Amino acid sequence: MSSVTQSDKPGVQLNRGRVVRFFLSMPVFFALFMFLPAGDFTWVKGWIFIAVFIGSLGAIWAYLSRVNPEVIAARTQSHKDTKSWDKPIVFFLLLSVYSIIPVAALDDGRFHWFPLPWWVCCIGYAMYLVGMLIITRAEAVNKFFEVTVRIQSDRNQYVIDTGPYAIVRHPGYVSGIILFPGTALCLGSIWALIPAGIGVAVIILRTQWEDQTLQAELPGYREYAQRVRYRLIPGVW
Numbered sequence: 001m002s003s004v005t006q007s008d009k010p011g012v013q014l015n016r017g018r019v020v021r022f023f024l025s026m027p028v029f030f031a032l033f034m035f036l037p038a039g040d041f042t043w044v045k046g047w048i049f050i051a052v053f054i055g056s057l058g059a060i061w062a063y064l065s066r067v068n069p070e071v072i073a074a075r076t077q078s079h080k081d082t083k084s085w086d087k088p089i090v091f092f093l094l095l096s097v098y099s100i101i102p103v104a105a106l107d108d109g110r111f112h113w114f115p116l117p118w119w120v121c122c123i124g125y126a127m128y129l130v131g132m133l134i135i136t137r138a139e140a141v142n143k144f145f146e147v148t149v150r151i152q153s154d155r156n157q158y159v160i161d162t163g164p165y166a167i168v169r170h171p172g173y174v175s176g177i178i179l180f181p182g183t184a185l186c187l188g189s190i191w192a193l194i195p196a197g198i199g200v201a202v203i204i205l206r207t208q209w210e211d212q213t214l215q216a217e218l219p220g221y222r223e224y225a226q227r228v229r230y231r232l233i234p235g236v237w
Contacts, residue, residue, distance in 0.1 A: 012070055013073055015073070015076035018076045019076055030101075033102045034050075034102065034109075037105035037106045038108075038109025039109065040110070043108075043109040045108055045109070045187050045188050046105065046187065049187055052125060060136050063136065063140070064139055068142075068143050070143040071139045071140075074143065075145065081153075082148040082149065082150045083149045083150060087148075089202060089205065089206050089209070090147070093206070096180075096195045096196070097195070097199050100180065100183050100195050100196050100199075101192075103189065103192040103195055104184055106191075107190070107192060108187060108189050115188070116185070116188045116190065120188070121185060124182045124183070124185025124187070125182070126182075127178050127182025128179060128186055131179030132175070132179070134174055134175040134178070135171070135176075137164050138172045138175070140163070141162050142165070145172065149210045151214075151218055157218060158219070159218065159220045159221050159223075159224040161224055161228060165228070168228065168231060169225065169231050170207050170210070170211070173204075173207050173231075173232060174232055177200050177204075180197075180199045180200055181196045183196065184196045208231075
């Protein structure tokens with residue numbers, strides 16, 4: 001979501017079971033969707049990416065646990081009042097994002113369709129880290145930054161315009177637009193830019209629909225949109 005709420009109710013509780021399942025699923029995911037397609041469990045670019053991914057995830061978790069622990073809990077929850085149009089959007093978004101890794105593994109790890117030099121991979125990691133920095137900053141100021149689109153009437157939702165939200169209305173989506181192609185380049189794959197590009201297109205569509213929903217249903221959002229004119233890119237859109 002591109003706005004947050006303030007509540008006098010008890011904070012959101014961490015879904016520990018979902019967190020445990022996530023961490024337990026990571027080695028299985030990388031084994032099946034990275035190293036199996038690569039055909040080589042010693043694929044260097046794959047292991048470097050895993051190291052950076054786990055390191056950045058741990059650093060972000062530690063930081064948010066200190067400055068805004070409730071956002072971690074909020075992102076482990078599911079909500080029945082998620083907008084119906086957002087469910088297929090989330091499906092296609094996750095499908096495209098998760099496809100980046102196996103496509104890159106097939107490309108760079110197994111078939112070497114279009115080898116990229118290491119300096120291109122370094123550009124990818126720069127993009128990846130910038131994307132992570134943006135979404136972390138957004139989550140730091142937005143303790144109700146959730147996975148799905150909904151109007152949080154149960155939490156007395158109101159618009160926030162501080163931090164990155166003072167620059168664009170959807171900084172979380174800005175991070176995705178940088179992260180997805182960055183991930184493909186981290187893994188040394190031009191072909192992986194195809195699912196990354198599809199993911200970016202889905203993000204742009206979701207941004208449009210979410211923004212329309214917020215303007216129609218969230219008090220004060222229209223005024224906020226007049227102050228912060230751009231959804232994703234300052235001076236463009």
